Amino acid sequence: MKPSIPRGTRDFGPAEMQKRQFILNIIRKNFELFGYQAIETPAMENISTLTGKYGEEGDQLIFKILNSRIHENKNKDLLKKEFDLSLESSRNSEELTEKALRYDLTVPFARFVVMNQHQLSFPFKRYQIQPVWRADRPQKGRYREFYQCDADVIGSDSLVNELELISLMDKCFSELNVQITLKVNNRKILAGMAEVVGAADRMMDIAVAIDKIDKIGPNGVHKELSDKGFTLEQIQLLFSAFFIQTTDFKDFEPLANIKEKLNYLKEESKYKGSLVFQKGIEELEYIMYNSNVSHLKFELDISLARGLNYYTGTIFEVKANAGTFTPSILGGGRYDDLTGIFGLPNMSGVGISFGVDRIYDVMEELNLFPENISKTASCKLLFSHFDLETQNHSLALAAQLRTNNISCEVYPDITKKLGKQFDYANKKNIPFVCTVGSNEITSGEYSVKNMQSGEQEKMTLSLLLERLKKGQ
RNA sequence: GUAGGUAUAGCUCAGUUGGUUAGAGCACCAGAUUGUGGUUCUGGGGGUCGUGGGUUCGAGCCCCAUUACUUACCCCA
Numbered sequence: 001m002k003p004s005i006p007r008g009t010r011d012f013g014p015a016e017m018q019k020r021q022f023i024l025n026i027i028r029k030n031f032e033l034f035g036y037q038a039i040e041t042p043a044m045e046n047i048s049t050l051t052g053k054y055g056e057e058g059d060q061l062i063f064k065i066l067n068s069r070i071h072e073n074k075n076k077d078l079l080k081k082e083f084d085l086s087l088e089s090s091r092n093s094e095e096l097t098e099k100a101l102r103y104d105l106t107v108p109f110a111r112f113v114v115m116n117q118h119q120l121s122f123p124f125k126r127y128q129i130q131p132v133w134r135a136d137r138p139q140k141g142r143y144r145e146f147y148q149c150d151a152d153v154i155g156s157d158s159l160v161n162e163l164e165l166i167s168l169m170d171k172c173f174s175e176l177n178v179q180i181t182l183k184v185n186n187r188k189i190l191a192g193m194a195e196v197v198g199a200a201d202r203m204m205d206i207a208v209a210i211d212k213i214d215k216i217g218p219n220g221v222h223k224e225l226s227d228k229g230f231t232l233e234q235i236q237l238l239f240s241a242f243f244i245q246t247t248d249f250k251d252f253e254p255l256a257n258i259k260e261k262l263n264y265l266k267e268e269s270k271y272k273g274s275l276v277f278q279k280g281i282e283e284l285e286y287i288m289y290n291s292n293v294s295h296l297k298f299e300l301d302i303s304l305a306r307g308l309n310y311y312t313g314t315i316f317e318v319k320a321n322a323g324t325f326t327p328s329i330l331g332g333g334r335y336d337d338l339t340g341i342f343g344l345p346n347m348s349g350v351g352i353s354f355g356v357d358r359i360y361d362v363m364e365e366l367n368l369f370p371e372n373i374s375k376t377a378s379c380k381l382l383f384s385h386f387d388l389e390t391q392n393h394s395l396a397l398a399a400q401l402r403t404n405n406i407s408c409e410v411y412p413d414i415t416k417k418l419g420k421q422f423d424y425a426n427k428k429n430i431p432f433v434c435t436v437g438s439n440e441i442t443s444g445e446y447s448v449k450n451m452q453s454g455e456q457e458k459m460t461l462s463l464l465l466e467r468l469k470k471g472q
Numbered sequence: 473g474u475a476g477g478u479a480u481a482g483c484u485c486a487g488u489u490g491g492u493u494a495g496a497g498c499a500c501c502a503g504a505u506u507g508u509g510g511u512u513c514u515g516g517g518g519g520u521c522g523u524g525g526g527u528u529c530g531a532g533c534c535c536c537a538u539u540a541c542u543u544a545c546c547c548c549a
Contacts, residue, residue, distance in 0.1 A: 007541075057547050104549090132549085137473090139543060148549060208547090307547060331549060355549030386507080422509035437507065451509070 008136070008144025015374040022373060023356055023363070024129060026175045027149045034168050036127035036151045041108040043131070047092050047100045053107045053338070055204065055309045061134045063101040063144075064092070101133035105150040106310070106351060107338065113154055113349075114342040122155030122347075141327045141358050152351030154339070159286050161350050162314050162334070166291050169318065169330060169352060174295035177368050178359065179321040180329070181297045185304035186284050187311050187333070189265075192277025193241055196270065197234045206230075206238065207305030214303070240270055241302065258288055258300050265302075283314060297321065312336040316352055320362045329358045379407035380468060381432040381448075384421035387414060394436045397446075397461065406468045425451060434464070 005011065012020060031038075044065060051059050073079055073095070082093040102108050105128045113124065129149045138144055151168060153161045166182065173180045187203075190210075194203040209224040216224070218239070225235050262285055271277040288300060296318075306315050313334030319326045332352030339347040363369055381401065383394035394410045401408045409430075411421045418435065425433045435447040448464060449456040459467070 004540090055547090061547080134548075136548075137546095142548075146549065328549065353549065358549055384508080416506065418508045419505085420509090424509085426509040433508080435507070439507095447507085449508070454508095454510085456508080 006144070008138035008142075010143065010145075014378075018374050018376055019363075019369050020356065020360060022369065023176060023359055024147075024149070027172055027354055027356070028127070028129065030168055030172050030175070031127035031149070031151050033171075034125075034151070034164060036125045039109075039112065039126045039128055040130060041102070041105070041112055041128070043101055043133075044099045045102055045108055045111070047098055049111050049342075050100050050103055050107060051092065053308075053310055053341075054103060055307055057307065058103065058309075061136055062103050063133045063135050064097040065099040065101065066097055067095070067099075070096070102130075103134060104132050104308075105130060105148050105353065106152065106308075106335070109150070109152055109154075109351075110335075110338040110349070111342055113347065114339050114344045117344055123153050123161075124155055125151070125153045127151045141325060141361050143357055146355065146357040149354040149356060150351055152349055154349035155347055157336075157348040159283060159290075159314075162287050163290055163292075165316075165332070165350065165352050166287070166293060166296075169316075169354075170293040170296045172354070173318070176359065176363065178329075178363060178366075179297075180295075180318050181299050181321055182293075183299045183301040183304045183317045183319070184284065184287060185300070185302055185315050186280035187313055187315060188276045188280030188283065189302055190280075190305065191312075192271055192274035192280055193238060195276060196274050197230075197237050199230070199234065202228075204305075204309065208307065210238070210303045211305035237270060241265065258298075259285075261300070262288070280313075287314065306331060306333060308333075310335040310338045313348075314350065320366070323362060323365045325362060325365050327355075327358050327362075329355050329362060331355075375429055377429040377431055379409055379428075379430060381406065381408040381434055382421065382425040382428075382430045383408065383410045383434050383436055384418055384425075385411065385414075385436045386416055386418075386438075390436045390438065390441065393441050394434075397434070397436065400461065401465070401468070404465055404469065406465070422449075422451075432468070 047062070047064060050062055054062075067073075070079070075095075079095055082095045085091065086093050086096060109126065109128065113120065127150060129147065131145050131147050133145050136142055136144060151165065153164075169180075169182065187207075190207045191200070191203050194200050194206050197206070199206065205228050206225070209221050209228070212224070213221050222235055222239075225238070226232070230238075262281055266272060266278065266281045266285075284300065288298065291298065304315060304317055306317065311333040313336065315333035316331060317328050318330035319328055330352055332350070334348065334350040336348045337345065338349060339345070383398055385391045385394045391410065391414055398408050398410050411424065415421070422433055431451055433449045433451060435449070437447075440446045443458075445458040445460055446464065447456055447458055448467075
């Protein structure tokens with residue numbers, strides 16, 4: 001049988017793991033630096049926990065788990081009926097499936113908060129670094145299993161949380177050495193537009209269409225909106241707001257300029273009468289004017305929508321500035337009532353999610369990993385030997401090195417061929433090889449070879465320890 | 473769901489208008505060198521050309537089907 005893994009999933013070898021850990025360590029360190037605490041939730045959730053939170057498209061991409069022991073279910077007629085029904089529509093049948101793999105970390109977090117509300121003290125700040133699964137068609141930068149690194153604050157509607165999250169990502173990407181642009185928008189602006197246009201319940205339709213303006217252009221958006229049944233008047237009204245963005249807001253601009261645009265939207269646009277719209281603008285203003293960032297570029301983009309249903313306020317999206325491959329590598333936003341569905345209303349939360357796998361891909365393309373990262377040796381020294389006696393002696397020496405916190409290993413097989421053992425050390429980038437033969441055992445002086453310089457020297461164990469401790 | 477591309481050694485790929493026994497580099501094993509790797513030289517093992525059918529005197533190459541992988545759209549980290 002030919003071994004294989006499901007498409008869209010990957011194995012990570014030692015070289016890749018070095019790089020992944022590099023990214024994860026920076027993110028984790030900063031999460032903790034900003035006061036977030038780690039939690040974990042199960043890979044699978046009850047299907048009802050997940051559905052209805054991500055929008056129609058998202059719900060389709062949830063990996064469902066077939067009920068186990070389905071053959072033991074006595075009601076075969078019902079099972080067959082449910083199966084036939086599920087062939088025709090995407091509805092979930094509890095008879096067939098009641099669990100699913102998590103689609104993101106935010107919804108399981110909301111569930112966690114509701115279930116543990118009496119143990120937690122609010123505002124609660126948590127971080128979570130775990131894989132999620134999406135039944136997508138894989139392609140470049142898109143996997144069916146990938147890691148998200150989430151930081152969320154729940155139980156506080158202060159915009160200071162947004163400011164903190166922005167400086168958190170600023171710091172992370174600065175340490176990762178990735179040049180990025182942060183796009184910010186506010187769902188209230190979109191909601192206000194939908195309201196003024198007279199289609200408050202169709203905010204997501206409008207948002208998704210408008211979001212595409214960079215890709216398909218104004219005509220494309222016009223067509224998509226009219227296909228969805230919006231009238232010419234409605235479309236023109238919508239365009240009056242975001243057209244400003246497409247012509248003038250395209251690239252990073254000085255703060256003064258952004259200010260001018262925001263003032264226009266607030267005081268002169270056709271939306272100035274909408275309270276929600278005004279609130280959205282005010283929130284955006286606060287964030288734009290109070291953020292203290294040193295690394296990232298800001299971009300106000302009122303066409304930014306994001307597909308997830310649960311966002312209600314600020315929304316974030318980050319892309320790398322350089323390279324040909326620039327998917328979004330971070331997303332996030334504020335959700336005012338995600339816990340409400342589970343019975344805990346008035347819990348506003350805001351969070352961001354780093355896409356490690358895409359950050360990896362971007363850094364790989366741009367060559368941003370530190371130079372020697374995958375050449376890092378697994379350990380400091382290898383003991384080579386000739387027979388059972390010298391191997392045993394090596395094991396004893398290894399134990400002493402480890403007592404002194406020096407990583408080392410003993411060649412596991414017994415062979416007269418030193419070349420093979422040196423080759424092993426060479427391939428694993430082990431910087432020193434200590435050869436233990438019967439001569440060495442009697443004299444107490446071991447041959448230690450520096451694999452980089454090729455120099456070899458005889459020394460006692462205590463001298464060896466001293467040298468290795470000094471990092472020589 | 474829609475539309476393309478690819479499939480030849482463990483890996484990356486050549487393979488001419490269809491024509492003897494299908495090649496290279498890397499990797500692997502052995503020797504030159506029985507106590508020394510990374511350099512060099514010599515030799516060696518490795519392939520049902522994704523699978524099934526068709527055209528042909530003859531198919532790795534052409535046609536059809538199928539599977540896997542991959543890219544783009546949709547959507548998203």
